[in-house]
Structures are given as structure tokens and as C-alpha cells.
Amino acid sequence: MPGERDVLLRGLEAFSELGYDRASARELARRLGVSHTFINDRYGSKAAFWRAVVDAALGSQLTRMAPAAPGSGDEDVVRQFVREFYRVNIGEPHLALLMADESARDTERLDYLYQRYIEPTLALVVPSIERLMASGRMARVPMDVLFFAIIAPVAGLVQEPFARRLGRPEHLSLAERLARAEALAGLVVDGLLAPGDAKRRSSV
Known part of the structure; x- marks a missing residue:
């Protein structure tokens, strides 16, 4: 047994x-x-x-997400959140796949995921995002658009068969996988916080 x-x-x-x-x-x-x-x-x-199953997997995952250091600025809070979100998904690809599947279905299971885990987790970073938008350091876009911009790239970390067809080596070490997560986080956050014409981007 x-x-x-x-x-x-x-x-x-x-x-x-x-x-x-x-x-x-x-x-x-x-x-x-x-x-x-x-x-x-x-x-x-x-x-x-x-x-x-979900409680065991998500409870473990969320405890591994290191928070930003006390006194961190809003940009650092967002950067740390995205970096840690990608890092922990490297360690549990099956959870990311389950979340993607359940997110496409309007069920009580999605309500459970959202109310128990997703909403409280997002609450850690939403105030920083709102201040960045208000100050013009991040484009004003609907929150759902913003979070899909952050969450969707996780597919690139966990969908190995497709990634290999795009040229990813078959046997990456954990360090190499984490380096990819770090690079992806930088790419996403730098795009969200790109200096310059935030006003133009917010009008899209």
C-alpha cells in the first residue's frame, strides 16, 4: 500500500x-x-x-514562494512574485497542467481553486500593481489581461514535448530549468515595466 x-x-x-x-x-x-x-x-x-490532491500540491507550492524583502519597492515586489511563481512551477509541472485544464472549465473545482488559493495569492501583489499603474510605471490594462500575461508563459516551462520541438534540449538539469524560469520572468516583467510610452500601451 x-x-x-x-x-x-x-x-x-x-x-x-x-x-x-x-x-x-x-x-x-x-x-x-x-x-x-x-x-x-x-x-x-x-x-x-x-x-x-490540490491542497497538498498547492499548499506545498505556495509555501515555497519566497516573498520580496521587507521594504521592497513595488517593482521589486512584482519582479519577485513573477520570478517565484515561475520557479515553483518548474518543481511541479503536473500542478501547472492541472491548473491550466481546470481554468478552462466553469466548475465548482475552479471556484475552489480561485477562492482558496488563487485570489489570496494575487492579493499579495495587486496593491503594488495598482500603484505602478497609477504612477504610470505600468500600462493601465484590465487586471485579467495583466495576469494572463504573467500566467500564460508558464506553459513554456512545463509543456516539454512542444518545447523540445522548438529546440529545447531533452535533458536539462534543474539549474538549467531554473535559469530558463529566471530568464522568462525577466522578459515578462521588463515588458510590463518597459519605460517609455506606457500611455500608448494602456490605450490598446
């Missing part, structure tokens, strides 16, 4: 690869290496198991 940590990790892999609806109780049991009644016996339902 696998331990709790292994069960939750295998569950994350299954949900990220199959999607919630295609991850039947029997298929989950097969991937977990347990009996077909295990999920209901241990967690009560597939939905409750999904929440346990």
Missing part, C-alpha cells in the same frame, strides 16, 4: 494527464496501485480526493 504522499502525488499526475472527468475511480485506483474502493473508503468521493 503506497503512503499518503505517494497517493497524492500519483493522484496529481493522473488528474493532470487525464483531466477530472476522464479520471475514473477505477483508473485512479489502477494508477495509485490500490483497490477500486480505496478512494471512497479513504476520502469519501473522487471530488474529495481531488481537493486533497
Whole structure:
């Protein structure tokens, strides 16, 4: 019988690869290496198991996001947030894939993700973003547009089959993967904070 940590990790892999609806109780049991009644016996339902998987993965991920140093300016707060967001996704690509899949579906699961994890996390950086926009150091764009500009590039860090077709070497070390995350964060944030015609960009 696998331990709790292994069960939750295998569950994350299954949900990220199959999607919630295609991850039947029997298929989950097969991937977990347990009996077909295990999920209901241990967690009560597939939905409750999904929440346990998400809680374990996101709780661990968010605790690894180092905050900006006390007294940091707003630009540094945004830069640190984006850098850490990309860095932790390197360590848990299955979670990024699950989040991308669930974000496209208007379900109670998305409500759970948003209310419990996404909204509180964004609240850490929204005040800095609002001040940067108000001061003209960042283009005034709708918040949803801004956050998709930050979140969407995560695909470039976790969608390995496509990335390899674009020329990424097949066996990158962790240090090389983290360097790519750092480069991506710099590219995104420098674009958001690009000096010059912020007024023109905000009118788009």
C-alpha cells in the first residue's frame, strides 16, 4: 500500500494527464496501485480526493514562494512574485497542467481553486500593481489581461514535448530549468515595466 504522499502525488499526475472527468475511480485506483474502493473508503468521493490532491500540491507550492524583502519597492515586489511563481512551477509541472485544464472549465473545482488559493495569492501583489499603474510605471490594462500575461508563459516551462520541438534540449538539469524560469520572468516583467510610452500601451 503506497503512503499518503505517494497517493497524492500519483493522484496529481493522473488528474493532470487525464483531466477530472476522464479520471475514473477505477483508473485512479489502477494508477495509485490500490483497490477500486480505496478512494471512497479513504476520502469519501473522487471530488474529495481531488481537493486533497490540490491542497497538498498547492499548499506545498505556495509555501515555497519566497516573498520580496521587507521594504521592497513595488517593482521589486512584482519582479519577485513573477520570478517565484515561475520557479515553483518548474518543481511541479503536473500542478501547472492541472491548473491550466481546470481554468478552462466553469466548475465548482475552479471556484475552489480561485477562492482558496488563487485570489489570496494575487492579493499579495495587486496593491503594488495598482500603484505602478497609477504612477504610470505600468500600462493601465484590465487586471485579467495583466495576469494572463504573467500566467500564460508558464506553459513554456512545463509543456516539454512542444518545447523540445522548438529546440529545447531533452535533458536539462534543474539549474538549467531554473535559469530558463529566471530568464522568462525577466522578459515578462521588463515588458510590463518597459519605460517609455506606457500611455500608448494602456490605450490598446
